[in-house]
Amino acid sequence: MKKIRLGELLDIGKSYFKSEKKLDNKMDLFFKNQFRGDFIFTNRGMTAIQALIEDFNLENSEIIIPNFICSDVFSNLFKHNNIIPKIVDCEKDSFKISLKEVKKKITNKTKAIMIVHTLGIANNPEEFAKFCKKRGLILIENCAHCFHTKYKKEYLGSFGDASIFSFRSKEVRSFVGGMYLNNRRKISEKVRNKLDKFRYKREDLIRAINIFKISNLLSKIRRNVAPNAKFSNVGKKHEIYHIPKIGKALFCYHIENMDILKKKKMALKLYNGLSNKKIKIFISEKEVKEFSARSFPLMLKNRAEVYDKLLKLGLNPGKGWTPTFSENEFAKKKWNLSNTGNAEKYSRELLTISLDEINDKNIAKIVELLDFHKNKERL
Numbered sequence: 311m312k313k314i315r316l317g318e319l320l321d322i323g324k325s326y327f328k329s330e331k332k333l334d335n336k337m338d339l340f341f342k343n344q345f346r347g348d349f350i351f352t353n354r355g356m357t358a359i360q361a362l363i364e365d366f367n368l369e370n371s372e373i374i375i376p377n378f379i380c381s382d383v384f385s386n387l388f389k390h391n392n393i394i395p396k397i398v399d400c401e402k403d404s405f406k407i408s409l410k411e412v413k414k415k416i417t418n419k420t421k422a423i424m425i426v427h428t429l430g431i432a433n434n435p436e437e438f439a440k441f442c443k444k445r446g447l448i449l450i451e452n453c454a455h456c457f458h459t460k461y462k463k464e465y466l467g468s469f470g471d472a473s474i475f476s477f478r479s480k481e482v483r484s485f486v487g488g489m490y491l492n493n494r495r496k497i498s499e500k501v502r503n504k505l506d507k508f509r510y511k512r513e514d515l516i517r518a519i520n521i522f523k524i525s526n527l528l529s530k531i532r533r534n535v536a537p538n539a540k541f542s543n544v545g546k547k548h549e550i551y552h553i554p555k556i557g558k559a560l561f562c563y564h565i566e567n568m569d570i571l572k573k574k575k576m577a578l579k580l581y582n583g584l585s586n587k588k589i590k591i592f593i594s595e596k597e598v599k600e601f602s603a604r605s606f607p608l609m610l611k612n613r614a615e616v617y618d619k620l621l622k623l624g625l626n627p628g629k630g631w632t633p634t635f636s637e638n639e640f641a642k643k644k645w646n647l648s649n650t651g652n653a654e655k656y657s658r659e660l661l662t663i664s665l666d667e668i669n670d671k672n673i674a675k676i677v678e679l680l681d682f683h684k685n686k687e688r689l
């Protein structure tokens with residue numbers, strides 16, 4: 311993730327000392343321009359999903375969900391709400407799940423289908439919306455990886471009955487924050503009241519410290535101490551916390567300074583550089599032009615080696631995907647899940663390059679490095 315410069319820190323500080331009402335209005339307006347539904351801001355994407363579960367009474371049901379997902383987050387949510395995950399594999403050479411496979415998992419206990427626009431790539435929201443409407447199922451759009459992304463004429467997040475967003479180090483670099491959007495009706499008083507009950511006072515301080523990369527340092531230590539650690543701890547239930555003021559300030563700073571067009575241009579340049587060298591790319595040109603993700607995905611058999619070399623180029627690539635549902639020690643045992651194939655392979659091979667970090671200079675170096683490794687893999 312790109313480091314925050316001192317100038318940026320001062321701007322964020324200025325934003326923080328604005329009145330909270332001003333920050334609230336700015337965030338409200340930003341989303342009201344995109345969505346017609348009712349929304350609330352939470353401290354995480356995870357707590358936004360907890361709000362959604364309670365708002366739609368999804369406890370004690372079955373939910374269809376991609377196997378390729380942050381399984382530690384969902385194991386916690388599903389365990390504490392007594393929900394059974396019905397996992398679906400990714401399609402070949404794609405993060406998407408297909409409606410055909412989803413249909414095979416529906417039972418009379420299924421209440422909802424969750425599609426995830428992984429890394430900003432839309433998972434056929436129109437097709438799923440039409441199907442769910444016909445079958446009386448709830449369509450949840452997981453927009454944790456996409457932000458302000460138009461798909462055809464609407465923004466991702468407006469196709470489902472409900473959607474969730476995360477502002478934490480994914481598309482928005484806010485370290486804290488999430489949003490729950492109900493496109494069907496007003497969010498219940500039960501959920502709104504809970505939000506007011508749980509205001510996490512210490513969060514501002516914790517998140518402010520995090521700006522100084524404490525979490526990066528901790529994960530570096532973890533990577534060295536236990537490089538192959540598997541997440542299996544589901545922890546305690548997450549209540550629906552309010553977004554703290556620092557999250558609002560960081561969010562407002564982000565929307566004032568975001569440059570989606572520049573990011574798209576860089577993604578396309580990297581795409582063209584790689585395809586000129588005939589390096590296999592996991593996303594299509596159309597998806598690169600459409601998406602607004604933070605990261606560019608690559609699939610690499612020799613991921614560890616490439617990862618180390620990218621670090622040496624001064625980049626901070628991502629390879630830390632939490633295990634798929636079927637590989638999560640807790641989930642596997644609790645719900646008797648078996649492997650699905652593609653998802654496990656992708657989670658082993660996926661390496662992401664942050665679009666914030668690439669520029670004309672290092673694109674050439676990245677292409678050169680991947681070209682070298684492509685030839686090595688062939689030998």
Ligand SMILES: Cc1ncc(COP(=O)(O)O)c(C=O)c1O
Pocket residue numbers: 353354355356357379380383426452454455475476477478487488
């Ligand atoms: C697809 C997906 N959904 C939900 C979440 C949860 O978001 P948060 O980290 O803000 O709780 C994540 C987090 O990694 C995610 O990747």
